[in-house]
Amino acid sequence: MRIAAEALQPQITEWAKQRPATSTPSALVGQQRALSALQQALSIAGRYAHGFIVTPAGMRTLDVLNEVQNEQHWLHANKFDWVYVANPESAYQPLCVNLPCGKANDFLIKLWEFLQADVSVRGPLKDFILETYTSERVAKYIALIEDRTFDDLPGSELATVIVTHDEHEPFMLCDRVTESTLFGSIRLQSVEGTISSDLHLIEAGAVLKANGGVLAIDAEELLIQPGLWRKLKYILRTSEFDWAQPGDANIAAYYQPEAIPVHIKVLLLGEREIYAQLRELDRDFDNLFPYLADFSSHYSLQKAPLAPYFDYLSYVVREAAVQPLAADAYSALFKFVTRITDFQTELSLDTIAIMQLLREACALATKAQSAEITGEHIRQALAQRDQRDGYIAELSRRSILEGQVYIATEGEVIGQINGLTVITAGGHEFGEPTRITATVHYGDGDIIDIDRKSELSGSIHTKGVMILSAYIANVFARNEAMALSATIVFEQSYHEVDGDSASLAELCCLLSALAEAPIQQGLAITGAVDQFGRVQAIGAVNEKIEGYFELCRIRGLTGHQGVIIPAANLSQLNLGDDVIKAVQANQFHVFAIEHVGQALELLTQSEQKQLYARIEQRLNELQHIDRELPWWRKFIAR
Template structure:
């Protein structure tokens, strides 16, 4: 039988990317490509719309396969866009003199926060240096002495008046350690206790009344003394205020005028003056403590500016890339320091988060990392919904007892958030979180592949040139570029496309440069690229080699010659890390009388996935469609992946399972030198599958170890021809006629290749399959035979049944 119509010619087995359009290009040394978007126009048009949209909720979620540059290119694009945006204002916190537990937030024009802080700190230094000198000046000391002298004189005069009044009543004012007290006079001298007791009762009562009057005069005297003391102190304080006010005037008049356009700053400056004037003693004590070195934190610390974020000398809007989005890293924190065995905090220990630094610009966050930390996602949504950011103490969220801490004033937030994550996370959030769709309305999706014709080849070459230039790698010549482009096409899985996984391409170029340098070459050629790929395979194919050894030693049974009934070589793909390889898997089927239909042994032992189960069920539909036109199907058949001890998933073996089932029914041997892969539908159409290159190469390697006969090959779906990019060793074997690739569109074509006999055609006039020796005719006869066996067996009475019960109704 002629198999030529189904054989794939060698020219279609491997991609050959033409560089004829680049006739002058010898190496990549002359390429200096700038940073630009590589074949991802869909993603970047969406990103541009999201960045330019100022309406609420238009934040961006970037999705795409790993290695497509979704992180690097997104960051570069956002940074380039941010340069065209205005620079946002500075953010800072200051002491709130009205509510010390709620630090005041100041939003200042760019660069002015640092100026305000410098001015305030200059004021603090001046206070520490100049204020003690003011209170040590001769004028101030002379004034204090004068006030004290006047006070002493008035107090003495008041005391003399009190003595005179007391003497008039017969009493003497005597000072004691406990104060002053009245003593009665007797004959011009202080009366002793003995004399007092010897006086008549009436005289003593009269003395007691006089003493009460004197005590009342003493109280009035003491009250006057306190008033005089207060007046003296107030005079000194007023003089101090006048001197301090003169001292403060030069510092604050200019500041207030400079920040006249910032009412909140002016109000805070006025609070400083009021607090300073009202707490001079605390200020002086703080200065003394600093000078004596007894304290590090003093009353003066409140006169400061804590700059949270400053964008001075930074053009454009900020771009912050947060790779570790913990609660504190995103939303800021309130730190504490140990002071005399206690942890204390103040407004100067408020630290910014990524949202503060990105305010007025753009924040790029790794979405998957964000969900590793509790409260982060909910807090981020709340910030974006309310448009303001409060710095909270994370520990308070889990503390059973509220503790006293700072409550900084919320800061208005205007930021564009760009999340980067896998597509499944986007879908999960969209389905389960009703707020997600309202906040992240823009999806920017990076595609895994792109068309080679539409500038794809040129973009890939420019990318390779840029990587070589920026990283100091050896340049690639034309042959090496062709090999890299072929590798890219294989990654893409399509002859007409190239892979957008530029991380993989860059790694190949880096490794190739390493091997070229090891061999003393100045340019990377095609041989080096092929060696690099072989070295990659060698580093990762230990399991592949161990499986091959098991096949060589007949531990794993794989036939590559002869014919067998009810057995075929299917093909499976193994994935170990980032390395994929294919190996044959022996599929067998057995058929007998019964009505149980097709039994999937893998499913019975729970080693079969749902897609594989669906593929097996499709086989029943195909058999009904083809062979149940004029009779019921009556059979029991089992299908098994022999020597398989792990889960089976996917429908890529459904064509092989159907062929082995037909072989077992019709007792038709199948060529064991031809492996099969492909999916099949109920109409018998062969559908494409994945991993086609790895599967072919895996079976080819087994055949090479067993010895090529010239008849061996692989049956693949015709739709998979565009995905072929086989290793040169396979292509050379096909060119020599030692190995073959067959592309089929229907089950009947695969049957003809595996059996060397026609599948057969149904003749509706005769109700028979033609020709009579076709495979379907033989399968049909066998199905009729099984149905008769089952019918006859059902009619035959049981040998154990009593004779009287053999007739119906008895």
């Protein structure tokens, strides 16, 4: 089936026309699944109800968490200020006291006044403290020191504030995870040669600072630090924070502040692979983190309307701090965001990638003294990117143009076909054709993969060759063995070949050699095939088509060149403007097929029945000869 030019890219022009007059910037467009999971996690109390947030590449995590918090008004438990106070019974075991939010400093002032006052007149001040700072720990501490003075307290310090905050402050993000940033520390001091610690040397970490609220932790940073994950799990299981001993094992400096109760909601942030590894390797993980908030990297137009995506683009433009987009810029931007996703009906939510493009386009607009970013500025920015990344692709194409690598784009040859491959170099993908050849000879039906024999074939490619062998056996050798063998190879390929996207090309090449039917060299082909000849989808379809088109364009388009792809890949087509213009002018063609028979008819300009009949006739003739040969001649022939 020949593909019309209109189907070679998404409906970007129609989408651009739907732009609303106003939009509300939002980073949460298309994230309803993740938002629902977060809401469930935050609404469930207890130590076994934490969550894991999958953060796709390009997501600005802090922006997303801030907006989620504003929408859902995260409130996990009661927040308190925490203060360590001198323990009249032990200089090395200060006691912790919890206070209403924002009241720590006021409490310390009153506590100072309380201890300064004579024991006989402390009654009214005691009542004031107990009524103002209603806390069981405050009451116990006041009862412990109500008849004591400063002289009865060990050390030179009365108290230190560990945590103070207001009740409505947002969550806390710990994205630089170390022992001290997450759990805090107790520093040491040397006084006249004596190593010790004191109240003012106690520093809280993120766990205590977020106590009563929500703590978001970068999972990768957490896991690469030995021992931190195990310590965090212990705190979550026990709901209690115990301080580690200060210093190292060689310093004897006993100092053990009282443990602080912890009521916290933890959200781990990381990639899906980290989540999978934690579930597989840690038996406690599912118990502690049952909620998965899976943020998507794509916005599907099959599941949601287009209008909210304009709110997302408005957010990106705001965060990128660029000039406003002109009306014609949206179609160019839509082409870019669908190209990232590899689907015509899915738009990218890769905020950083879109911001980078807009800032580059903005620089071009500023240089041109334009007050807006136009579609041409975006296309120029993309062209500059291709120019920067295209050196390896240019070298590879030059080797073909100079004849160092032989690729024919005209004429017809038996047993030779142009397959399509994709090469990744330094993160940049580009497609290029590769010549596949096949020969047949008298034998016992084996198909010899030269790449496999020379150990240049990956496991998936080997599987693909075995599948096409099964197809040929299923069609031509159901009742008796074939008296014909074949060899197949990727010519001038000196690195490992892997993947099954060339199995359709290899099958067509073999059938061409068996039928002695020439293949049109102007057509390149890509696709996987199953045992019944059905053509299956492959990856990087756009890069493969554009790579072959560029070679044909430089050599000169003849109107007989084109690419054959699986029909299953039609929803992924998003080709460059130069390819689309060539298709519109009938200088280049894109065909979509569902079965190997359709590919053969395009490649050989002959019907499948005729080709298969020729193969059957040839096999029958060889079978007749095979029966007449003496056994020793058969052995030598093979």
